[in-house]
Amino acid sequence: MTFRPIGICWAITNKCNYKCPFCFAFTSKVNANYKIQLKIISALKKQKIKYVSITGGEPFLEKNLLKIVKELKKEDIFVSIDTNGSLLKKNNQILNYIDQISMPLDGSTNNICYKVRNRKNLLSIFDNAIRLIKTKQILIRANTLVCKDNIYDLKNIYNHINKYENKNIIWNLIQYYPINKAVSKYILNPKRYMSILKMFKSEQRINNIFLYHTKKFQESYIVLDPVGNIYIKSNNKHNIIGNILKDDLKRLLTKTKFFNKALHVMRYAKHL
Ligand code: SF4
Numbered sequence: 001m002t003f004r005p006i007g008i009c010w011a012i013t014n015k016c017n018y019k020c021p022f023c024f025a026f027t028s029k030v031n032a033n034y035k036i037q038l039k040i041i042s043a044l045k046k047q048k049i050k051y052v053s054i055t056g057g058e059p060f061l062e063k064n065l066l067k068i069v070k071e072l073k074k075e076d077i078f079v080s081i082d083t084n085g086s087l088l089k090k091n092n093q094i095l096n097y098i099d100q101i102s103m104p105l106d107g108s109t110n111n112i113c114y115k116v117r118n119r120k121n122l123l124s125i126f127d128n129a130i131r132l133i134k135t136k137q138i139l140i141r142a143n144t145l146v147c148k149d150n151i152y153d154l155k156n157i158y159n160h161i162n163k164y165e166n167k168n169i170i171w172n173l174i175q176y177y178p179i180n181k182a183v184s185k186y187i188l189n190p191k192r193y194m195s196i197l198k199m200f201k202s203e204q205r206i207n208n209i210f211l212y213h214t215k216k217f218q219e220s221y222i223v224l225d226p227v228g229n230i231y232i233k234s235n236n237k238h239n240i241i242g243n244i245l246k247d248d249l250k251r252l253l254t255k256t257k258f259f260n261k262a263l264h265v266m267r268y269a270k271h272l
Helices: 034-046 065-074 092-096 110-117 122-133 151-163 190-201 214-220 249-255 261-267
Strands: 007-011 051-055 078-082 100-104 139-146 169-175 208-213 229-234 237-243
Touching: 034 065, 051 065, 065 078, 065 092, 092 122, 100 122, 110 122, 122 139, 139 151, 151 169, 151 190, 169 190, 169 214, 190 208, 208 214, 214 229, 214 261, 237 249
Parallel strands: 007 051, 051 078, 078 100, 100 139, 139 169, 169 208
Antiparallel strands: 229 237
16 A cells, blocks of 8 residues: 655755754755746645645745745645744744744753854844744744753753743754764763653643654654655665655655654644
């Protein structure tokens, strides 16, 4: 039986204005024009994809982003933007169209955030973004990369999110997995990580706390690069399995050994 995919991560650009030391974002060094982007949207429609997470690089560096989001929404696809948040103010029109935004929150102070990503004012950027989004019905994913620099700050981050009293904020605790390069300071002992997860699992004050283990979850993602090449992450590698403009995605996913179908369904169950 062929497998019907539900969600896609579309790495729309390889450009980013940050240089996070651990960056495990992926895009190949190719760029697409609007014509190709429209063809990709048609292919997603044909495959009856229900959820598109637009990522990068930094998606706001793609000049066609707003037009693309509008096209996806015409197809009634759930659209999420995965951004570092720094260019949101300039591009805030997008908040009228998207369903979800995903942003980093690695510490309860600018100082701790700096230690994690080597970048100033990251907490202020997150806080300003939350203020901008406040009146919109948009889900917000606050992503914390749990590492040696913020492990003792998690309770404070939790309290910081709580201060917003915004039921639409989902806190994602993410375990580093060296998909592109290993940076030892981010690698936590798995037992330690699991004990942290337990610490927060029973907490109900935040709407949702999703506990990711990036190694486990990487095989549930289908990643498109800017020109439609399809990648599945597995065993610390990005494996190219075809191109959405030329190949039948369902057939490719049924054949490939890299893709974890059960996890994919679990991950996107809400969007079935
Ligand atoms: S903001 Fe995201 S894409 Fe850009 S360098 Fe950092 S982790 Fe990579």
